Amino acid sequence: MAMSEFARRSASYSQLLGAMSEAIARGDEAAFDAAAWILEGELDSPIRSGVRRVAGELQAALDQFGKSSRLVDLAERDVPDARERLAHVLKLTDEAAHRTLDLVEQSQPLADGLARRSEELLNQANRHCSPEGLVDFLKTTATTANDIRARLDEVLMTQGYQDITGQIIRGVMKLVVELEGALADLIQIGGLRPLAGAASAPNGAILHGPIVPGVQHIGPIAAQTEVDALLSGLGM
Amino acid sequence: MDARKDLNFLVVDDFSTMRRIVKNLLHDLGYANVTEADDGNTALPLLKAGSFDFLITDWNMPGMAGLDLLKQVRADERLKKLPVLMLTAEASREQIVAAAQAGVSGYVIKPFTAAVLKEKVEKILAAQPAKAG
Numbered sequence: 001m002a003m004s005e006f007a008r009r010s011a012s013y014s015q016l017l018g019a020m021s022e023a024i025a026r027g028d029e030a031a032f033d034a035a036a037w038i039l040e041g042e043l044d045s046p047i048r049s050g051v052r053r054v055a056g057e058l059q060a061a062l063d064q065f066g067k068s069s070r071l072v073d074l075a076e077r078d079v080p081d082a083r084e085r086l087a088h089v090l091k092l093t094d095e096a097a098h099r100t101l102d103l104v105e106q107s108q109p110l111a112d113g114l115a116r117r118s119e120e121l122l123n124q125a126n127r128h129c130s131p132e133g134l135v136d137f138l139k140t141t142a143t144t145a146n147d148i149r150a151r152l153d154e155v156l157m158t159q160g161y162q163d164i165t166g167q168i169i170r171g172v173m174k175l176v177v178e179l180e181g182a183l184a185d186l187i188q189i190g191g192l193r194p195l196a197g198a199a200s201a202p203n204g205a206i207l208h209g210p211i212v213p214g215v216q217h218i219g220p221i222a223a224q225t226e227v228d229a230l231l232s233g234l235g236m
Numbered sequence: 237m238d239a240r241k242d243l244n245f246l247v248v249d250d251f252s253t254m255r256r257i258v259k260n261l262l263h264d265l266g267y268a269n270v271t272e273a274d275d276g277n278t279a280l281p282l283l284k285a286g287s288f289d290f291l292i293t294d295w296n297m298p299g300m301a302g303l304d305l306l307k308q309v310r311a312d313e314r315l316k317k318l319p320v321l322m323l324t325a326e327a328s329r330e331q332i333v334a335a336a337q338a339g340v341s342g343y344v345i346k347p348f349t350a351a352v353l354k355e356k357v358e359k360i361l362a363a364q365p366a367k368a369g
Contacts, residue, residue, distance in 0.1 A: 153264070224345055
């Protein structure tokens with residue numbers, strides 16, 4: 001069946017091409033156009049009409065896509081908003097951490113001074129056979145002041161969260177900027193107006209950043225002991 | 237040990253809170269001379285111009301990253317023996333190996349404790365010859 005169809009088409013095309021070739025040799029435009037017209041008709045096969053249909057559907061889909069205002073909202077407003085919100089979180093946590101560090105730095109010498117003065121008075125009280133209650137009070141004050149100092153040191157260390165969360169937020173912000181750029185490209189392809197000032201995708205080396213539970217990392221090491229073991233294995 | 241309390245430290249991190257925390261910890265350890273920089277690009281001229289005895293650097297920073305700073309330090313004739321402690325949240329095996337190959341003196345991952353920082357700084361200093369002059 002396929003062979004007979006092929007035989008028919010090849011015979012027909014061969015005849016038409018022959019006629020077109022002769023028309024060219026003669027300079028006979030009318031004869032050339034007539035043969036070409038028939039050939040075009042022959043070529044209008046089911047495949048050609050199929051391709052035309054798919055192209056039409058694709059155009060309709062693109063038209064529909066172009067009318068999607070949600071996508072424009074995302075690219076023009078929501079995604080840049082998300083970026084601004086994250087930047088604001090970064091600023092607030094930075095300010096709060098610095099304020100906490102201010103207070104810790106102000107309180108540390110107060111606790112140190114209290115501990116030092118209590119110990120000095122305790123030495124004097126012991127030498128002068130002071131009342132029992134006063135000696136106990138001074139001992140407790142010195143110990144408490146040292147405990148407060150130790151807790152202040154912990155508060156200081158805990159502010160390191162701002163660096164860790166800040167790095168994670170910056171990573172997400174970078175992703176949001178990339179998303180913004182991709183959306184702008186998509187909207188342009190879809191036939192909508194190009195976005196003014198749309199962010200472009202950042203480049204540079206990819207770093208893993210802090211470990212985030214539930215997020216895949218390539219071969220992360222969670223504990224300092226493992227870092228030490230690895231470096232020791234490398235002869236350090 | 238007291239002879240070393242006049243050492244000059246340079247702390248490089250893009251987060252000012254972290255620089256402040258490290259500076260405080262170093263003060264508690266008795267090291268009062270601490271300078272700050274926010275990335276490798278600002279740190280390198282300071283290192284080249286100054287007389288620093290110890291570098292503590294983050295890895296992931298805009299501008300010049302910590303690993304590149306380490307490589308630049310090791311490539312500089314005058315700075316190549318400077319102790320460099322990497323203090324970073326980058327914790328993959330490949331990264332630690334890369335830092336070791338680039339000549340890092342110690343590696344501490346964030347979040348860290350005051351005790352770990354103290355231990356690493358003192359261990360690195362113990363392996364160094366005493367400060368000249």
